[in-house]
Amino acid sequence: MENLFTRHRNLSVLAAVLFIQVFGLAVQVKRSNDPQQTRLIRVWAVATITPFEQAIVHTQGAVYGVWHNYLYLRGVRQENRDLKAQIELLRLEQARLNQDASQARRLQALLGFKEQSILQTMPAQVVGSSGSEQSRSLFLDKGADDGLKKNMAVITAEGVVGKILQTYPHTAQVLLINDQTSGLGAIVERLRLQGIVRGSPNGETMLEKVMADEEVQPGDKVITTGGDGIFPKGLPVGSIVKVSSSDLFLKIRLHPAADLSRLEEVLVITKLQDVAPASGEVAGSQRAVDILAARLPGVPEQPASKDAEINGASKAEDGKVGDPKVEDPKVSKSRPATSSEPKPTTAKPTTDGKPTKATAPTPKPEAPNAEKPQLNETSASPRPAVGPQAKSPQVQQPRGQPMQVHPPQVQPTKSVKPAPLLKPAADQPANDRMQ
Amino acid sequence: MRLSQTSPEQVEVYRFPWLAAALIPALALFFQAFVPVQLPFLSIFDVPLLVTIFLGVTRRNPVTGLLTGCVIGLIQDSLTPHPLGVYGIAKTVVGFGASSLGVKLDVENAASRFLVTYGFYLLHQFLYFSVQRGLVGQALGWAWGHELFAGLVNAVAAVALFAVLDRFKQRN
Numbered sequence: 001m002e003n004l005f006t007r008h009r010n011l012s013v014l015a016a017v018l019f020i021q022v023f024g025l026a027v028q029v030k031r032s033n034d035p036q037q038t039r040l041i042r043v044w045a046v047a048t049i050t051p052f053e054q055a056i057v058h059t060q061g062a063v064y065g066v067w068h069n070y071l072y073l074r075g076v077r078q079e080n081r082d083l084k085a086q087i088e089l090l091r092l093e094q095a096r097l098n099q100d101a102s103q104a105r106r107l108q109a110l111l112g113f114k115e116q117s118i119l120q121t122m123p124a125q126v127v128g129s130s131g132s133e134q135s136r137s138l139f140l141d142k143g144a145d146d147g148l149k150k151n152m153a154v155i156t157a158e159g160v161v162g163k164i165l166q167t168y169p170h171t172a173q174v175l176l177i178n179d180q181t182s183g184l185g186a187i188v189e190r191l192r193l194q195g196i197v198r199g200s201p202n203g204e205t206m207l208e209k210v211m212a213d214e215e216v217q218p219g220d221k222v223i224t225t226g227g228d229g230i231f232p233k234g235l236p237v238g239s240i241v242k243v244s245s246s247d248l249f250l251k252i253r254l255h256p257a258a259d260l261s262r263l264e265e266v267l268v269i270t271k272l273q274d275v276a277p278a279s280g281e282v283a284g285s286q287r288a289v290d291i292l293a294a295r296l297p298g299v300p301e302q303p304a305s306k307d308a309e310i311n312g313a314s315k316a317e318d319g320k321v322g323d324p325k326v327e328d329p330k331v332s333k334s335r336p337a338t339s340s341e342p343k344p345t346t347a348k349p350t351t352d353g354k355p356t357k358a359t360a361p362t363p364k365p366e367a368p369n370a371e372k373p374q375l376n377e378t379s380a381s382p383r384p385a386v387g388p389q390a391k392s393p394q395v396q397q398p399r400g401q402p403m404q405v406h407p408p409q410v411q412p413t414k415s416v417k418p419a420p421l422l423k424p425a426a427d428q429p430a431n432d433r434m435q
Numbered sequence: 436m437r438l439s440q441t442s443p444e445q446v447e448v449y450r451f452p453w454l455a456a457a458l459i460p461a462l463a464l465f466f467q468a469f470v471p472v473q474l475p476f477l478s479i480f481d482v483p484l485l486v487t488i489f490l491g492v493t494r495r496n497p498v499t500g501l502l503t504g505c506v507i508g509l510i511q512d513s514l515t516p517h518p519l520g521v522y523g524i525a526k527t528v529v530g531f532g533a534s535s536l537g538v539k540l541d542v543e544n545a546a547s548r549f550l551v552t553y554g555f556y557l558l559h560q561f562l563y564f565s566v567q568r569g570l571v572g573q574a575l576g577w578a579w580g581h582e583l584f585a586g587l588v589n590a591v592a593a594v595a596l597f598a599v600l601d602r603f604k605q606r607n
Binding site (some may be wrong): 009010013015017018021022024025027028029041042045046049052053056125126127128129130131132133134135137138165166173175177180181200201202260262263369 | 436464465467469470471472475478479481483497498501502505507510511513514515516517518520521522523524527528536563566567568571572573575576577578581585602
């Protein structure tokens with residue numbers, strides 16, 4: 001036996017080393033369900049390499065900052081003028097979007113929807129990668145000590161980047177959406193088709209599990225579904241660049257909204273919140289409830305009694321006002337909601353950025369803030385909102401280091417006469433989407 | 436420059452100063468983890484693999500070669516999300532094969548280095564995907580075109596890199 005080992009010493013060592021590794025691999029695969037398990041060698045390797053990476057990245061940033069902020073200022077004045085002009089245009093656009101957002105919130109209140117909103121984000125810098133072409137992952141300069149945890153979503157202003165896979169004291173590993181082992185629930189915005197986003201062997205981002213008979217086209221936008229509990233709904237994932245048919249499913253290639261190959265700074269969503277529509281908005285949507293209820297076929301007329309009125313109001317307050325049987329007789333009486341009723345007027349911004357007067361229902365006494373004109377604080381906020389969540393209502397603003405995402409405020413409106421807040425169904429893509 | 440002719444150096448065994456032997460793999464791993472973040476197109480290179488092959492064919496000791504490959508592979512594994520041992524197994528076999536080949540073949544000229552690296556790159560990728568699919572259970576896709584091209588790029592890079600690393604080796 002000893003002679004055999006000596007004669008084939010090299011092969012024996014090779015077999016032993018391979019056996020140990022295969023055995024270790026089997027143990028890891030068997031225990032892969034333990035989320036808290038981190039191998040010591042990982043901690044050592046990451047702790048050894050990432051400080052150097054952080055030092056280089058931060059030095060680079062400092063040099064770049066000195067050069068661009070103090071030395072290389074050519075064209076800055078012209079750029080400043082251009083940006084100011086752009087801000088004016090964006091203010092106009094924001095005023096219009098705020099109208100859409102407030103309408104969407106009323107509809108959500110109407111249907112009792114709860115949406116996940118980004119409550120808190122933390123900026124982080126990309127300092128390293130996995131060093132493997134087969135696994136697409138990154139290392140950030142923030143870790144568990146900064147409050148990062150596993151499965152937190154990582155985004156940029158452009159779109160989704162990935163999720164945190166592992167945290168270490170001063171760094172965190174992010175699995176990108178174009179990794180082959182990744183899986184992100186996504187939806188084609190135009191067709192509302194659900195699929196799974198993951199990477200290809202070449203590092204391309206693919207949308208899978210879309211049936212071959214669907215009419216997906218290049219240029220279609222893909223957004224998150226929000227069903228995975230990691231990413232909020234509606235974040236841009238990318239746009240479709242190529243569609244080819246395979247056996248059962250389409251082979252769809254995406255262009256990621258966030259440039260995954262050139263990431264420098266990202267935002268980690270450290271806190272999500274299920275936001276139910278605010279009660280003040282619900283009061284405003286009571287009218288919308290009645291409108292939709294009246295449009296539903298076969299809705300029986302409720303007797304105009306005091307109990308019914310109270311019942312309807314309380315349900316509206318709870319955000320459960322979608323029941324067509326509950327109808328506010330007072331509102332129905334004052335404004336018969338039929339298909340022939342006049343189209344509602346929405347507030348349009350003027351050229352100076354201020355919205356014009358809009359026809360809106362008279363505010364109810366129990367919810368005086370619902371229609372109360374407010375200053376638009378979003379445009380004055382120094383911190384920008386992120387992506388589509390800029391439309392989502394935010395009610396809390398905790399103090400601390402992480403960046404806060406500010407909500408848009410309701411645009412000032414003035415009540416002129418009772419009129420529906422909602423446009424007719426044909427003009428309501430948001431309503432269609434939710435259904 | 437001789438490209439394929441057997442040279443008298445083929446039986447020469449080299450060694451490296453301990454500092455170089457430690458720093459070369461460490462720098463390769465650092466390069467692999469850091470540089471692709473700045474220059475994404477460089478992620479196609481597998482510098483730790485090239486260093487494993489170089490140290491294997493230069494030292495010409497199969498046990499040292501496989502242990503070197505094992506350590507480099509495990510450290511590379513620790514920077515990735517997948518279980519430890521995937522790169523470890525692949526690079527152990529490559530380290531063993533490179534050192535065994537170095538004993539029998541001339542690996543001192545550019546052509547043989549190109550071919551050896553190209554072959555070992557494909558072997559490494561095959562082992563990696565086999566372990567990932569067979570042992571870990573990850574359904575990874577194999578892209579022939581990409582792997583062949585990446586092997587070509589790495590083989591070209593190996594010729595240049597090995598010429599630089601030759602400066603650190605010492606006759607045993």
